[in-house]
Amino acid sequence: MFIQTEATPNPATLKFLPGRSVSPQGPIELRDPALAERSPLATRLFGVKGVSAVFFGSDFITVTKAEGEWPHLKPAILGAIMEHYMSGAPLMSDGAPVDELAESEDEFFAEEDAATVDTIKELLETRIRPAVAGDGGDITFRGYKDGTVYLVMKGSCSGCPSSTATLKHGIQNLLRHFLPQVREVEAV
Numbered sequence: 001m002f003i004q005t006e007a008t009p010n011p012a013t014l015k016f017l018p019g020r021s022v023s024p025q026g027p028i029e030l031r032d033p034a035l036a037e038r039s040p041l042a043t044r045l046f047g048v049k050g051v052s053a054v055f056f057g058s059d060f061i062t063v064t065k066a067e068g069e070w071p072h073l074k075p076a077i078l079g080a081i082m083e084h085y086m087s088g089a090p091l092m093s094d095g096a097p098v099d100e101l102a103e104s105e106d107e108f109f110a111e112e113d114a115a116t117v118d119t120i121k122e123l124l125e126t127r128i129r130p131a132v133a134g135d136g137g138d139i140t141f142r143g144y145k146d147g148t149v150y151l152v153m154k155g156s157c158s159g160c161p162s163s164t165a166t167l168k169h170g171i172q173n174l175l176r177h178f179l180p181q182v183r184e185v186e187a188v
Helices: 040-046 070-087 111-134 163-178
Strands: 004-007 013-017 028-030 051-056 061-065 137-145 148-155 184-187
Touching (some): 040 061, 040 070, 061 070, 148 163, 163 184
Parallel strands (some): 148 184
Antiparallel strands (some): 004 013, 013 061, 028 051, 051 061, 137 148
């Protein structure tokens, strides 16, 4: 098995490409080792000293470190990923749906803004999320109020030094182009 690695814009996060499906049901972000116990792969990854977060995309894994240097962490992470796939274990041991691990907070927006929110979500799905996934992250809609779009940044996007530029110059400008009523974009 050959696992490729890619740098991300976030120096604390590396992207691992195992060459096979990782989480086809949807993205999963695990920032708590206790929640990670539901995933054999996440448990192995959190077992590597210095790992602080794990994100599963459709065909990639991003690992965020709190301490240590990549040249020391990378071999242990590669070993954990390889062991997982060689074992044949499922991504989630209890078969729990991915959405149970998602944020429990509901989306918020006024009923009269439903058409605007639908367009925001469509633009996120078709133009923004695919580009962000290329960098090992994900962005999801959280809410819309008074011209401000609220987004949740995950994976390599969470805590990334360039995430503010991505939000303000990339996403905000794109949304304003299609939706003049959007004034700004904020991370939750």
